[in-house]
Amino acid sequence: MSSVMYERMRVNPKFQKLVQERGRFAWTLSAIVLILFYGFFMLVAFNPGLLAQKISEGSMWPIGYTIELCLFVFFWLLTVVYVRKANGEFDDLTADLIKDAQKEKL
Amino acid sequence: MHRLTSAIALLFLSGLAFAGPAMDAGGAKQATNWHAIIMFLIFVAMTMGITYWAAGRTKSTADFYTAGGGITGFQNGLAIAGDYMSAATLLGLTAMAYTAGYDAYIYMLAFFAGWPIILFLMAERLRNLGRFTFADITSYRLDQGKVRTMAAISSLVVVVFYLIAQMVGAGQLIKLLFGLDYNIAIFVVGILMMVYVTLGGMVATTWVQIIKACMLLFGGTLTLLLAYVQFGFSLTELLTQAEALHKLGPKLMAPGSLLADPITAISLGLGLMFGTAGLPHILMRFFTVGNAKEARKSVLYASGFVGFFFNVIFLMGLCAIIIVGQNPEFFEGGVVGGKIIGGGNMVAMHLAKAVGGNMLLGFLAAVAFATILAVVSGLALAGASAISHDIYARVIRKGQATEKEEIRVSRFATIGLGMLAIVLGILFEKMNIAFMVGLAFGVAAAANFPVLILSMYWKGLTTRGALWGGYGGVISAVLFVLFSKSVWVDVLGNKAALFPYTQPALFAMPIAFIFAYIFSKSDTGPRSKLEKEAFEDQYVRAQTGFGASGASH
Numbered sequence: 190m191s192s193v194m195y196e197r198m199r200v201n202p203k204f205q206k207l208v209q210e211r212g213r214f215a216w217t218l219s220a221i222v223l224i225l226f227y228g229f230f231m232l233v234a235f236n237p238g239l240l241a242q243k244i245s246e247g248s249m250w251p252i253g254y255t256i257e258l259c260l261f262v263f264f265w266l267l268t269v270v271y272v273r274k275a276n277g278e279f280d281d282l283t284a285d286l287i288k289d290a291q292k293e294k295l
Numbered sequence: 296m297h298r299l300t301s302a303i304a305l306l307f308l309s310g311l312a313f314a315g316p317a318m319d320a321g322g323a324k325q326a327t328n329w330h331a332i333i334m335f336l337i338f339v340a341m342t343m344g345i346t347y348w349a350a351g352r353t354k355s356t357a358d359f360y361t362a363g364g365g366i367t368g369f370q371n372g373l374a375i376a377g378d379y380m381s382a383a384t385l386l387g388l389t390a391m392a393y394t395a396g397y398d399a400y401i402y403m404l405a406f407f408a409g410w411p412i413i414l415f416l417m418a419e420r421l422r423n424l425g426r427f428t429f430a431d432i433t434s435y436r437l438d439q440g441k442v443r444t445m446a447a448i449s450s451l452v453v454v455v456f457y458l459i460a461q462m463v464g465a466g467q468l469i470k471l472l473f474g475l476d477y478n479i480a481i482f483v484v485g486i487l488m489m490v491y492v493t494l495g496g497m498v499a500t501t502w503v504q505i506i507k508a509c510m511l512l513f514g515g516t517l518t519l520l521l522a523y524v525q526f527g528f529s530l531t532e533l534l535t536q537a538e539a540l541h542k543l544g545p546k547l548m549a550p551g552s553l554l555a556d557p558i559t560a561i562s563l564g565l566g567l568m569f570g571t572a573g574l575p576h577i578l579m580r581f582f583t584v585g586n587a588k589e590a591r592k593s594v595l596y597a598s599g600f601v602g603f604f605f606n607v608i609f610l611m612g613l614c615a616i617i618i619v620g621q622n623p624e625f626f627e628g629g630v631v632g633g634k635i636i637g638g639g640n641m642v643a644m645h646l647a648k649a650v651g652g653n654m655l656l657g658f659l660a661a662v663a664f665a666t667i668l669a670v671v672s673g674l675a676l677a678g679a680s681a682i683s684h685d686i687y688a689r690v691i692r693k694g695q696a697t698e699k700e701e702i703r704v705s706r707f708a709t710i711g712l713g714m715l716a717i718v719l720g721i722l723f724e725k726m727n728i729a730f731m732v733g734l735a736f737g738v739a740a741a742a743n744f745p746v747l748i749l750s751m752y753w754k755g756l757t758t759r760g761a762l763w764g765g766y767g768g769v770i771s772a773v774l775f776v777l778f779s780k781s782v783w784v785d786v787l788g789n790k791a792a793l794f795p796y797t798q799p800a801l802f803a804m805p806i807a808f809i810f811a812y813i814f815s816k817s818d819t820g821p822r823s824k825l826e827k828e829a830f831e832d833q834y835v836r837a838q839t840g841f842g843a844s845g846a847s848h
Binding site: 191192194195198199204207208211215216218219222223226227229230231233234235237238240241248249250251253254257258260261262264265267268269271272275276280283286287290 | 397400401404405407408410411412414415416419530531534535545546548549550556557560561564568587588591592594595598599602605606831832835836838839840841842
């Protein structure tokens with residue numbers, strides 16, 4: 190029976206919409222994290238001198254520390270963005286989808 | 296200096312385990328620390344009370360393994376943060392910031408960056424497909440017996456190596472902090488862990504984690520505030536003084552020697568990021584919440600706490616350069632700049648004493664003990680579930696075991712693992728066990744993670760591919776670590792390492808993926824066709840959560 194339900198959901202256009210949109214969203218955010226993270230590691234490996242410089246003349250804030258602090262905050266903000274959208278919009282769509290499939294049973 | 300830093304690096308590779316802290320401490324036993332002992336006893340009394348309460352609620356297998364799925368996202372977030380922020384994080388990374396400066400911060404980002412990825416790509420599917428162990432997911436549409444056995448073996452490898460590292464670390468730390476004998480410390484940790492897990496199962500383990508995470512966040516933040524106020528909460532002031540004082544000088548805030556080699560840097564990054572996503576005790580936490588919504592929230596809160604705490608301990612390490620580094624009270628023989636009393640890992644403790652006196656020192660010491668206890672409990676539960684749920688209930692009894700039988704087996708398994716941990720902890724006391732953490736992470740990243748992610752994302756994965764990928768990953772990760780300097784030279788005493796890098800992930804992960812791909816692609820048996828077809832239903836369930844095991848409370 191649940192196989193029948195899965196089949197009904199799979200053919201529902203809402204399912205395609207959910208999978209595509211959420212998938213694209215998740216992969217975009219992942220790509221941002223991976224590119225920034227490994228990009229930063231490349232800087233560490235190949236241009237450590239740059240990270241050691243201060244952000245401006247007379248300031249004590251090193252570029253590396255400042256970038257990393259921003260990455261910590263930014264990565265966490267991305268998790269906030271994802272959870273809001275996934276728990277809101279995408280979960281509503283999912284609930285719709287399951288309701289549709291259950292209605293068909295009748 | 297380079298040797299020292301790479302030793303520290305290895306030691307704290309995981310950020311989770313506490314591997315051989317007293318290696319440079321000379322094993323000195325401190326005077327009995329009564330403040331710490333009293334506060335620790337309060338913690339034990341509290342957690343025992345919770346265990347008693349939890350025992351009454353632990354009736355079904357779901358209660359035992361996953362607290363009946365009744366943990367909220369916020370609670371689980373704290374518990375995950377508790378699992379992830381171990382004594383090594385508090386003590387080891389503070390020590391690393393103190394000696395190596397900015398490098399410690401780079402490590403912290405590597406520990407942290409795995410979490411958003413876990414959220415975006417895994418959390419939802421883990422929750423929607425899994426029930427008690429991650430083998431539930433990998434074996435979802437594959438051969439139950441073979442794939443579960445493989446997943447259980449690699450889980451147990453991770454758990455056992457991790458447990459040894461934790462136990463040895465615990466014994467040495469407790470000797471230092473509390474002035475207790477090493478063997479007594481090992482027994483205390485082992486027995487308390489058995490009590491928590493066998494009686495209270497996941498409910499108790501989760502609450503132990505939550506309480507400990509709160510204590511850790513509170514103690515760390517308070518110490519930082521008391522220290523940072525001396526610099527008027529000004530980073531400029533702090534860095535000016537620290538750079539003037541530290542032997543690295545202006546290089547304190549520059550990337551140092553730890554990650555100079557790009558291959559090591561990238562391999563480390565991969566190992567930390569994907570190792571986290573393959574640790575059985577972390578994965579198990581995703582099954583303790585009721586649905587995908589709460590699973591996502593768990594990661595949101597967990598990564599918030601973890602990220603915050605990393606920033607706290609990095610600043611703590613910098614403050615310690617000035618506050619601890621100039622105070623003769625904390626150096627052997629009162630020689631400033633000489634050997635730190637109790638070794639480098641005691642920097643955080645000395646800082647607590649300097650800014651908050653014996654009360655704060657005692658509190659932080661109790662937190663460190665509680666931390667170890669909580670982490671070993673989580674590990675033991677994950678190991679026990681691999682034995683009882685995967686091997687006993689599914690492979691040996693083929694799903695015919697009653698819940699009562701399964702819980703009984705998992706209790707015996709916990710006691711078995713606890714005794715094993717005590718025995719191994721005592722056996723390995725004098726050994727250099729730093730490699731074990733690397734091994735645990737290597738196996739997690741190279742065996743658990745590839746098969747898990749492929750089973751969720753790739754329709755073409757078959758039983759044959761999963762087995763080759765999984766076993767290929769375990770064996771290659773183990774061999775790479777065995778042939779690397781940390782075991783081949785440092786433990787076995789050979790002259791030169793056969794494998795030039797200390798980090799296996801960059802090499803072992805591709806092996807697992809390539810094996811899984813080739814042996815799935817070439818698998819044309821009738822069974823493989825059914826397995827690929829079964830992906831369709833699995834995919835809908837993974838996406839929608841329909842049919843997922845829900846909360847039983």
